[in-house]
Amino acid sequence: MHIGRSLRSKEAPRHVSGRGRFVDDLVLPRMLHACILRSPYAHARILGVQGQAAAALPGVKGVLTPDEVRELSKPFKPGRYASGLRVPIPEYSGAVGKVRYVGEPVAMVAADTRARAEDAIGAIDVDYEVLPASSTIAAASEPTAASIYEELGSNVAWEGHVSYGDVDGAFKRAHSIVRERLTIHRYSSTPLEPFACVVHRTPELLTIWCNSQSPDVIYEAITEALGIDAVRVIVPDVGGGFGQKIHLIRKYAVMTALMAVKTGRPVKWIEDRSEHMMAGGHSCEQEFNVEAAVARDGEVLGIKIQDTDDVGGSISTLTIHFTNKLNNLFNTYKVQHLRLEGRSVLTNKCPVVPNRGIGKPGMCFVWERIMDRIAQELSLDPIAVRRRNLIEVSDFPYTTPNGNIYGSGDYHALLDKVLKNVDYGDVRRRQAESRQKGVVGPLIGIGVVIGVEPGGRNAARDMAIFPQSKQMPGAGGVEGATIKLEKNGSVVFTLGSPSCGQSHETTACQIIADVLGAGPERIALASTFDSARSPWGVSASNSGNNFHLYDVGAVHGAATRLREKVIVLAAHLLQADKSAVQIENGVVSAGDRSMSFAELGKIAYGNQAMLPKGFEGGLEATYYHSHPHADPLMLPDMQGRVRAQYTFSSAAHAAVVEVDRETGRVRVVRYVIVSDNGTLINPSVVDGQIYGSAAHGISVALGEGFVYGQDGQLQTLTLLDYGKSTTLETPHIEIEHFPVPDPFTTLGQKAAGEGAAIPSPAAIASAVEDALRPFGVTVRDLPLTPERVWRMMHGSERVRA
Amino acid sequence: MKHTVDLTVNGEACSETVEARTLLVHLLRDQLGLTGTHVGCVVGECGACSVLVDGKLVKSCLMLAVQADGRDVTTIEGLSGGAALHPVQEAFVQRFALQCGFCTPGFVMAAHALLCANPDPTEAEIRQVLSSNLCMCTGYVQIVEAVKEAAARLRSCT
Ligand code: FES
Numbered sequence: 022m023h024i025g026r027s028l029r030s031k032e033a034p035r036h037v038s039g040r041g042r043f044v045d046d047l048v049l050p051r052m053l054h055a056c057i058l059r060s061p062y063a064h065a066r067i068l069g070v071q072g073q074a075a076a077a078l079p080g081v082k083g084v085l086t087p088d089e090v091r092e093l094s095k096p097f098k099p100g101r102y103a104s105g106l107r108v109p110i111p112e113y114s115g116a117v118g119k120v121r122y123v124g125e126p127v128a129m130v131a132a133d134t135r136a137r138a139e140d141a142i143g144a145i146d147v148d149y150e151v152l153p154a155s156s157t158i159a160a161a162s163e164p165t166a167a168s169i170y171e172e173l174g175s176n177v178a179w180e181g182h183v184s185y186g187d188v189d190g191a192f193k194r195a196h197s198i199v200r201e202r203l204t205i206h207r208y209s210s211t212p213l214e215p216f217a218c219v220v221h222r223t224p225e226l227l228t229i230w231c232n233s234q235s236p237d238v239i240y241e242a243i244t245e246a247l248g249i250d251a252v253r254v255i256v257p258d259v260g261g262g263f264g265q266k267i268h269l270i271r272k273y274a275v276m277t278a279l280m281a282v283k284t285g286r287p288v289k290w291i292e293d294r295s296e297h298m299m300a301g302g303h304s305c306e307q308e309f310n311v312e313a314a315v316a317r318d319g320e321v322l323g324i325k326i327q328d329t330d331d332v333g334g335s336i337s338t339l340t341i342h343f344t345n346k347l348n349n350l351f352n353t354y355k356v357q358h359l360r361l362e363g364r365s366v367l368t369n370k371c372p373v374v375p376n377r378g379i380g381k382p383g384m385c386f387v388w389e390r391i392m393d394r395i396a397q398e399l400s401l402d403p404i405a406v407r408r409r410n411l412i413e414v415s416d417f418p419y420t421t422p423n424g425n426i427y428g429s430g431d432y433h434a435l436l437d438k439v440l441k442n443v444d445y446g447d448v449r450r451r452q453a454e455s456r457q458k459g460v461v462g463p464l465i466g467i468g469v470v471i472g473v474e475p476g477g478r479n480a481a482r483d484m485a486i487f488p489q490s491k492q493m494p495g496a497g498g499v500e501g502a503t504i505k506l507e508k509n510g511s512v513v514f515t516l517g518s519p520s521c522g523q524s525h526e527t528t529a530c531q532i533i534a535d536v537l538g539a540g541p542e543r544i545a546l547a548s549t550f551d552s553a554r555s556p557w558g559v560s561a562s563n564s565g566n567n568f569h570l571y572d573v574g575a576v577h578g579a580a581t582r583l584r585e586k587v588i589v590l591a592a593h594l595l596q597a598d599k600s601a602v603q604i605e606n607g608v609v610s611a612g613d614r615s616m617s618f619a620e621l622g623k624i625a626y627g628n629q630a631m632l633p634k635g636f637e638g639g640l641e642a643t644y645y646h647s648h649p650h651a652d653p654l655m656l657p658d659m660q661g662r663v664r665a666q667y668t669f670s671s672a673a674h675a676a677v678v679e680v681d682r683e684t685g686r687v688r689v690v691r692y693v694i695v696s697d698n699g700t701l702i703n704p705s706v707v708d709g710q711i712y713g714s715a716a717h718g719i720s721v722a723l724g725e726g727f728v729y730g731q732d733g734q735l736q737t738l739t740l741l742d743y744g745k746s747t748t749l750e751t752p753h754i755e756i757e758h759f760p761v762p763d764p765f766t767t768l769g770q771k772a773a774g775e776g777a778a779i780p781s782p783a784a785i786a787s788a789v790e791d792a793l794r795p796f797g798v799t800v801r802d803l804p805l806t807p808e809r810v811w812r813m814m815h816g817s818e819r820v821r822a
Numbered sequence: 823m824k825h826t827v828d829l830t831v832n833g834e835a836c837s838e839t840v841e842a843r844t845l846l847v848h849l850l851r852d853q854l855g856l857t858g859t860h861v862g863c864v865v866g867e868c869g870a871c872s873v874l875v876d877g878k879l880v881k882s883c884l885m886l887a888v889q890a891d892g893r894d895v896t897t898i899e900g901l902s903g904g905a906a907l908h909p910v911q912e913a914f915v916q917r918f919a920l921q922c923g924f925c926t927p928g929f930v931m932a933a934h935a936l937l938c939a940n941p942d943p944t945e946a947e948i949r950q951v952l953s954s955n956l957c958m959c960t961g962y963v964q965i966v967e968a969v970k971e972a973a974a975r976l977r978s979c980t
């Protein structure tokens with residue numbers, strides 16, 4: 022058996038040897054290098070752009086101005102990320118007419134070297150009329166604020182709500198109402214490899230190599246903008262995605278394609294770090310007003326949440342941070358009555374994009390913060406309040422009021438184990454001792470939280486909120502895999518989706534090895550994503566925590582199909598009954614007769630005389646997987662209930678922190694996770710996903726983030742200013758697996774990807790608040806920078822970091 | 823103005839014409855085709871471009887190509903010296919110390935330099951030294967384990 026063990030990584034040998042193949046490694050004959058001129062202003066009208074001087078410089082082969090973008094391409098139609106848009110607003114790849122954030126792409130130059138393209142950028146003359154900029158939700162919401170989109174009038178571009186159960190009734194029954202106001206700041210996962218595109222245009226075909234997580238987005242964007250339907254999208258190795266490379270990257274794919282069309286030569290465009298920081302997309306800054314109706318014993322009878330999302334200077338992702346909250350609307354809790362109101366406010370800041378869990382860390386933060394607040398106000402134990410509201414083991418499969426079906430889990434056990442592993446009682450004892458000692462030494466705090474990690478996207482989700490939308494991509498999910506037994510006995514396979522470093526090749530290889538009976542060292546990925554060859558469907562995206570559901574299902578299905586074929590051929594050749602054929606380690610046998618895969622392969626591709634009658638030559642199988650349990654509620658019902666995602670991993674996190682009294686710096690002393698990701702295929706790979714996502718969430722909670730000035734200028738253009746955690750700030754993270762197989766997936770597997778990024782900001786907030794208990798302060802806002810924590814200790818906590 | 827630089831890269835002598843402003847990382851990647859050295863920031867913050875210059879760890883985005891004249895450069899492609907994998911590389915594979923692999927060449931070079939200077943580092947020392955490099959994927963846990971593993975392997979073979 023290979024499933025369930027940490028099979029040696031298939032991808033790692035090439036990466037440790039410098040043999041990874043990323044977009045920037047690609048060189049084509051006569052290839053030009055492009056560079057982008059970006060807006061220095063947060064809000065301005067573009068009165069004119071003069072590119073002639075730049076075009077005349079040595080080596081320059083093309084300049085693309087806003088007028089040409091308008092002439093040569095069509096705008097994107099508002100897509101599903103902007104379902105709530107009131108008026109259809111055209112959005113081109115580059116800025117046309119106006120710039121709405123610092124870094125918005127205005128013009129592009131292509132030259133024979135990158136350096137010459139960069140030189141030429143400085144020679145483009147842009148005439149701007151600078152407009153007042155709004156850099157906060159409050160400023161943008163003022164009636165007097167300058168309209169970011171005149172078509173919409175107000176910068177409050179969307180308002181709406183969802184409601185489940187009888188919320189008013191719950192509030193009438195309540196013993197008390199617990200209120201809280203919370204905020205989460207702007208951050209990003211800052212993939213180490215920035216955006217990258219190479220476009221090669223021939224009369225027959227436009228080929229783009231692009232480090233996109235969602236090749237379908239690039240495919241559609243180019244088709245739509247350039248009116249070309251012969252498009253081939255190739256995604257080689259990708260240096261990290263995390264959601265950053267789903268959406269905004271299409272702008273650059275289209276601009277690079279336009280440049281290739283204009284110059285008639287292949288064009289490479291590589292984003293640089295500061296460009297990515299200012300314009301590559303941020304997670305959404307969110308403000309929440311929460312009211313919980315609670316019984317005396319801490320039971321949450323109902324909850325009302327107002328969510329205001331700062332969506333930045335583009336309508337293209339107007340409502341995605343709201344709709345994504347349907348995925349973990351109730352977290353691990355059995356609460357039946359909920360109302361979520363949403364507001365999307367445009368500001369003159371970078372547009373928002375999905376980022377590792379998009380919307381879900383916010384929902385988890387709301388639930389876990391309010392649980393702590395309820396405990397405090399009712400003088401109850403915070404863990405007891407959570408336990409009072411947890412979905413019980415006997416409730417599974419459990420349907421949430423908004424239609425999500427949680428297949429399996431044991432949330433109490435997760436809490437039990439995390440408390441034991443973190444030595445909860447001992448931490449409390451040490452905390453009490455140190456508090457008695459008074460004002461020496463660091464302040465000790467512990468936070469324990471719990472959360473779900475939804476996985477496997479249902480393409481019809483947003484129809485629950487926007488039934489009128491005509492732009493939905495479809496429903497449910499479809500994704501393929503192809504496996505071929507070669508004539509030399511080796512096995513190659515193709516997945517329907519790209520990988521951004523989640524060891525998809527290794528994981529798929531383990532499944533194929535077990536199902537097909539091949540030795541894992543003889544199995545390899547044929548190539549990374551190529552739209553001309555990969556069996557891709559609507560779920561072909563390195564996002565939505567899709568791989569475990571769709572790709573694993575497809576690989577398993579294709580391997581099963583191929584196994585059947587191998588058995589038919591082997592039974593014929595070994596003159597045995599099909600039921601007598603065994604396959605192990607690349608050898609088929611029946612009784613004392615056996616043949617290798619290589620012998621089978623030679624016959625299957627070369628010797629028709631030896632094939633059974635009617636047997637299709639070759640040994641290849643393709644399978645497209647859809648979730649067999651996608652219903653009920655794949656399509657939303659009249660109450661707006663829908664399966665937002667299909668599987669629900671869960672985890673309990675415990676953070677122990679020490680806060681320095683002098684500086685406010687928070688040190689994470691221990692970080693303990695107990696995680697249920699269903700059946701584990703490769704435990705070390707899953708560990709990696711948990712470590713990475715936890716580290717990011719912790720870093721976000723403790724200070725990494727984007728900071729803007731009032732003028733809309735981004736002040737964190739480098740990774741250092743942005744505050745990315747290194748080995749020094751990142752704690753050692755301890756994991757225990759507690760897998761409860763999912764009853765509805767192929768192998769009982771659940772998602773592992775966004776995972777620990779969802780509860781970790783809440784865990785840190787809870788721990789820091791606990792450490793600061795002697796000061797009687799409440800943690801409402803992230804990030805918990807030393808300055809903010811220090812101010813909290815000194816009585817001025819509402820100052821922004 | 824163009825300049826000629828003569829240097830040794832992974833044991834091979836080369837002579838290249840560069841602009842004064844050309845960075846070492848671009849000489850390696852664009853002129854010599856050694857694309858294992860990556861660019862994550864080009865301002866010295868991420869370490870993805872780390873190489874050895876005369877045996878010393880250098881961020882090759884912080885060095886001009888002309889400064890490498892007469893020097894001996896080792897990139898990730900040259901680390902194993904023809905063997906399948908250098909013990910540091912093998913430890914990174916074994917310990918799942920990478921995900922997307924973009925930071926990996928830089929971390930392997932940094933870990934190698936660390937172990938040359940300190941064959942038996944504590945976890946704190948490993949974390950201190952490797953804070954020169956950034957990884958956005960792994961949360962560093964498996965990288966730190968890999969370096970410990972590599973140290974043990976290297977000690978056992980000397
Ligand atoms: S590219 Fe040299 S340090 Fe980041």
Ligand code: FES
Nearest residue numbers: 921925957958959
């Ligand atoms: S493995 Fe992706 S940046 Fe380190």
